[in-house]
Amino acid sequence: MRVGLIVDSACDLPFEFARKHDLFVLPVTAIIDGQTYIDYHDPVRTQEFYQSGLLDKGHEAETEAFSTEQIQKLFLEKIVTEFDVAFCETVTRSRSQIFQNASEAMNAVMANYEPARKAAGRDGKFSMRVIDSKQIFAGQGLLAAHTLKLIGQNLSKNALRHEVESFTDKIYTCVIPRDLHYIRERARRRGDKTVSAFAAFLGKALNINPIIFGQGVEGKPVAKTRDFNVAVEKVMNYAVARVEAGLLTPYVSLSCGLSWTEIEDLPGLNRLRDACEQNGVELLLSQMGITSAIYVGPGSICLALAAEPHEFSEYQ
Template identity: 25%
Template sequence: MNKIKIISDSTCDLSRELLEKHDISIVPLLVNFKEDSYKDLIDLNSEEMYKLVDKHNMLPKTAAASPGEFLEMFKKYLDQGYQVIYMGIGSKFSATLTSATTAKNMLENEDVFLIDSQNLSSGTGLLLLKTAKFRDMGLEAKEIVKRVEEIVPKVRSQFVIETLDYLYKGGRLSALSAFMGGMLRIKPIIKVRDGVMVVGKKARGNIKKGIDLLIQEFINNLDDIDKEFVMVTHSLAHESYLYINDKLKDINDIEKLYETDAGCVISSHCGKGTIGILYIMK
C-alpha cells in the first residue's frame, strides 16, 4: 500500500487540531497591506487582520500561493516516498489550483493528484476530512480522488453576512446596494453553488434572523444530510456559534459538529461576524 500525503491551503479553515489529527499539511495564501505581506494563519490571524484593517482604513489584497511553494511542498513528500493529494480553494475563487497544477507539471510526476474542491472555507475542509477517511481506509490514491470528486457537488456551504462593508470594499457589491442593505438591515445568505458564490435568501433585522434561516434550511434537509461531519465556521462570531450549537445539539445522529474559525483570506472577503453551517448531502 502506497503512503499518501494530503495537502491543502490556508483557506480550508480546519482547526490546527483537525489538521494534526488527520495529518493534513497547509500551503498558506498571502494577505497584503500595501508593501506588507503576511502568510495566512502563519504571520497573521483574523483578529490581527481586523486590527490592521482599522489601522490602515483599507482591506487587504489576497494572493494565491505560488507554484514555487507547491513545488517545494510536493517534492518534500515525494522524496519520502509518498503519493500526494492536493485539494484547496476552488478554481473559480483563486489561482491557487493553477499554481499547484504548474508545480505538478514541473515535477512531471504521476504521484501528484489534484482535486478541484469547487468550494472554499470548511466546505473544502469537509472534503478533506472525507479524503483523510478514505486514505485511512487504505484506498489507493486514484480511488480516493474518484470518490471525493463524486462528493464535491454534494457539499453545501452557506454563510450569513453581518456587515456588507467587506463585500462592498472588496468590489463584490455596489455602493447603492451596500447603502440600501445597511439602511434596511439586510443580512444576505451567501451560498456556494457550482463553484461560485450566489446570494440566497435575505434576512432583515439582526443577524440571528439570518442564522435562523440557515438552521431551518439545515433541519428541512436533515434526512438527506450526511451527518458524519458538520461544520459551523465563523469569523470572530463565537456567540453566534453557541446559538447554533444550542439549536442543533439535540439532533442525536450528527456524529461530529465542529466549530472552526475563518482564516484571514476568507475573513477579508466576508467580514467580522460572518457565520455559516456547512455539510454534505447524501
C-alpha cells in the first residue's frame, strides 16, 4: 500500500525535506497588484519574490484557493495514479477556502477515479481523506513532518487518520508579526476583524513587536517588546527550554519571512540548533513561502512544536 501526503502551499517546510519525502504541494494562487502568480512553494521563485519587494506592504496582495475543479484535476492526474491511499492536510479551514474546495474535489474523485487509475496501470481501490490541520505555516509543516513519520510506521489508514487528527491539538505555535498594520490590512480585505485598528496603530506608533502564542490559530499575545530581536530571543529561549523538557514529536518547525542571510543572523538560532542536536530533534528551518508571507507579512517569524499542555511563561 503506497500512502501519499498532500499539503497546500501555506505549509512551510524545508524544500529538501519535502522533496526527500515525496510531499505533494497543492498550489495556491497569489494575486499581487492585479498580476496572478501560482505558488508551488518553489524555493527559487520564493527567493525572487523576496528580492523583488513584491511582498512588501506597498503592494496589493491576496491569496486565492484553487477551485474545486482545479483540485479535482490535480488529484486525478497526480494522486490517484501514484498512490493507494492519500491524506490531504490543509491550512486551517477558519482562514481559507482550501479545505472546503479540497473536500468537494475528493468527493468527486472518489466517485470517478477508476478510469484514471486503470489507465495508469494501478490495481486495487483508492481511498482519500482531507484533514483540517487547524494550523498555519510552521504549524502545518510540523503536522506534515509528524504525519510522514507515522506513515513510515505502516499504520492502517484508519489508525493513521485518527493519530493525525488527534495530534493537531497538541501543536503550539509562536508568531512574531513584523508589522501589525500590514496584518490588519490583509485581514480587512479577507473580512477578518481579529486584528483591530487600534492594535495596528499601537504597534506602528510604538514599534511594538508582540509574540502571539497558542495552539494552532487560537493564539494570544504573551509578550510585547519594542525590539524585534528581543522578541526573537524570547521565542528561541522558549523553544530551547521546551526541547530540553521533551517534545511529542522529534521536530521543531521554524519559518521566517526573511532572506537567508537575515535568518542566519537571528539571535538564539544557533542555541536552538545545538539544543535540537543534543536532544535528537530535527530543526525544520525554512524561508516563509509566498502564501505565508502574504498572510502574515514579510519579516515575520513562525515557530511550532508539539508538547504536553503548557504556557509560554513557564519556559522563560
